Amino acid sequence: MIILAAALLLMLQLSSADAQLGGAGPAPGCPIPDTCGNVTVPYPFGIRAGCSLPGFNLTCDQTRHPPRLLLGDDGTLEIVEISLVNSTVRAMDVAGAVNISNYVGPGPEGSGTWRGLGSGSNDSTYILSEQHNQFVVTGCNVQGTLLLGDSGNIITGCSSFCSIRDTWTDPVVSNDPRNGTATCSGIGCCETAIPIGRPSYSVQFKDLDPNHENDGRLPMAVRVAERGWFDSVATHMLDNSAGNSVLQTAVPVVLEWAVASTRIVLPGTTSPDSGGGNSSCPVDAARSACRSSHSTCHNVADNYRTGYVCRCKDGYDGNPYLAGDDGCQDINECALRGKCFGVCTNTAGSYECRCRRGARGNPYMEDGCIKSSLGLSVGLGVGSGAGLLVVALGATFAARRIKHQRERVLKQKFFKKNRGHLLQQLLSQNADIAERMIIPLVELEKATNNFDKTRKLGGGGHGIVYKGILSDLHVVAIKKSKVAIQREIDEFINEVAILSQINHRNVVRLFGCCLETEVPLLVYEFISNGTLYDHLHVEGPISLPWEHRLRIATETARALAYIHMAVSFPIIHRDVKSHNILLDGSLTAKVSDFGASRSIPPDQTGILCTTTQEDSPRRVTFTASVLF
Numbered sequence: 001m002i003i004l005a006a007a008l009l010l011m012l013q014l015s016s017a018d019a020q021l022g023g024a025g026p027a028p029g030c031p032i033p034d035t036c037g038n039v040t041v042p043y044p045f046g047i048r049a050g051c052s053l054p055g056f057n058l059t060c061d062q063t064r065h066p067p068r069l070l071l072g073d074d075g076t077l078e079i080v081e082i083s084l085v086n087s088t089v090r091a092m093d094v095a096g097a098v099n100i101s102n103y104v105g106p107g108p109e110g111s112g113t114w115r116g117l118g119s120g121s122n123d124s125t126y127i128l129s130e131q132h133n134q135f136v137v138t139g140c141n142v143q144g145t146l147l148l149g150d151s152g153n154i155i156t157g158c159s160s161f162c163s164i165r166d167t168w169t170d171p172v173v174s175n176d177p178r179n180g181t182a183t184c185s186g187i188g189c190c191e192t193a194i195p196i197g198r199p200s201y202s203v204q205f206k207d208l209d210p211n212h213e214n215d216g217r218l219p220m221a222v223r224v225a226e227r228g229w230f231d232s233v234a235t236h237m238l239d240n241s242a243g244n245s246v247l248q249t250a251v252p253v254v255l256e257w258a259v260a261s262t263r264i265v266l267p268g269t270t271s272p273d274s275g276g277g278n279s280s281c282p283v284d285a286a287r288s289a290c291r292s293s294h295s296t297c298h299n300v301a302d303n304y305r306t307g308y309v310c311r312c313k314d315g316y317d318g319n320p321y322l323a324g325d326d327g328c329q330d331i332n333e334c335a336l337r338g339k340c341f342g343v344c345t346n347t348a349g350s351y352e353c354r355c356r357r358g359a360r361g362n363p364y365m366e367d368g369c370i371k372s373s374l375g376l377s378v379g380l381g382v383g384s385g386a387g388l389l390v391v392a393l394g395a396t397f398a399a400r401r402i403k404h405q406r407e408r409v410l411k412q413k414f415f416k417k418n419r420g421h422l423l424q425q426l427l428s429q430n431a432d433i434a435e436r437m438i439i440p441l442v443e444l445e446k447a448t449n450n451f452d453k454t455r456k457l458g459g460g461g462h463g464i465v466y467k468g469i470l471s472d473l474h475v476v477a478i479k480k481s482k483v484a485i486q487r488e489i490d491e492f493i494n495e496v497a498i499l500s501q502i503n504h505r506n507v508v509r510l511f512g513c514c515l516e517t518e519v520p521l522l523v524y525e526f527i528s529n530g531t532l533y534d535h536l537h538v539e540g541p542i543s544l545p546w547e548h549r550l551r552i553a554t555e556t557a558r559a560l561a562y563i564h565m566a567v568s569f570p571i572i573h574r575d576v577k578s579h580n581i582l583l584d585g586s587l588t589a590k591v592s593d594f595g596a597s598r599s600i601p602p603d604q605t606g607i608l609c610t611t612t613q614e615d616s617p618r619r620v621t622f623t624a625s626v627l628f
Contacts, residue, residue, distance in 0.1 A: 292327030
């Protein structure tokens, strides 16, 4: 009797698990797909009872025109797009800015939460996408910090500054010449990546100048938003005519979703079982939400939640969460343009492409198939001539190949020695920056005509600077150092990773570096108007008017304040002098040459620097007379 009861209990639990997973799919009569206003609602999502998987039920607000699709009943997030391919939803955060509940202002500090997805347990269906969102702070002299709500650990943060004499009412948004996008410069606004996705966060912000009353030029606000959104609407969002209502403007965010794994406690055990042993993809296909026979299950690769998503196999397209004709269907590649230029035959999940009878070649390329007779004639002619050339040039080609092989091995050796893999790891959160920052040696050799002396801009005790033009037509300055100390390579790599994310109009932009040489090469943007030293030490009348000197001093101080306080890891320049302050065509200051700089952890107040007797009086003299 006891055994029968245990067996019955096990069957009920397994049956309940299958129902929770939606093993049978949507209930009969459910629209597939459903719609709410202008938004398509595909399964596993649904807006009717029994038409969705657990955790995927949405609310369609019919009181609005057009109707709105809401995540949850509180209306905090309005869904505008659902993607089965990327397992994401794009939503509008109706609350807009982060809720700073205990800040009544003006005051030095405040805290709040971003809780668009509820409390966020480990079984949460949705988390904020770290790839598609960013943290944005607006206001004058404000520092915002994003923290994990459960542990209080800092995730990210940034600071926004304004001078007391600044008169603008909008944040300064600068264009990035590397990718053509606009980003906050750190003046009036700042933005940074969110490296950890969670359903909710804690937020803190601090007024860095509490003694200075905020005059309302730039309203203080903290936002979690989709990447690029704030840059495109910065002027509109901070229009003073809109008043405080700008803080309630809906903000787009991107969420990642996954099917929560089943958790069943079997009779006679104390631990849950998911059917797969790893609380992710079930081993038993009947208990999986991946209902299509042409779908695959993929574990969710994060440490915060346990779950999985379904995708159609290669060669198939559709909804992997549905069975039969509503699920993944074969793609007819033969109907797609550019797939095959010969005879195409569609197969299940793939296709075959071959040249027509009497022709040979590559049918996947346009004009890749040629008639056999013509091909034979051409082949015989080319083969005869090539045979004679091979005998004469074989030794030359072999020598060149050996030379190229040695050069490739040497480049790989230097890349490993210079900790190239460490730099790739540090930049791995942004694949676009990682690919752009590491520049091959052949690119720099082409840009400088093999470092021709006519491209030399100058040199000193630490190295030589060359002018070059990259393949994307950017004019750059390439610093080729003379020596490198191996124990400082790790610090160099860390500083490159930090400098790559600095975006300030008064700091020379670091385009990238080359690690395929014995001493790493640094690539900066080219500033055409020389150094401040060149403009100060001239014969004849004073070259720089007094107002220009004051402005250059202010811009230099602003840049140093930015790298000291606004970045995640503060940077101490350690070599500020007129030689290292460049001026562009409009005499705007650009702080350069971070070769002697050092980064310090946030919890360290400074670093100990040593100088020679020869350096000390020279630097003190510069501090007193750099601009006057």
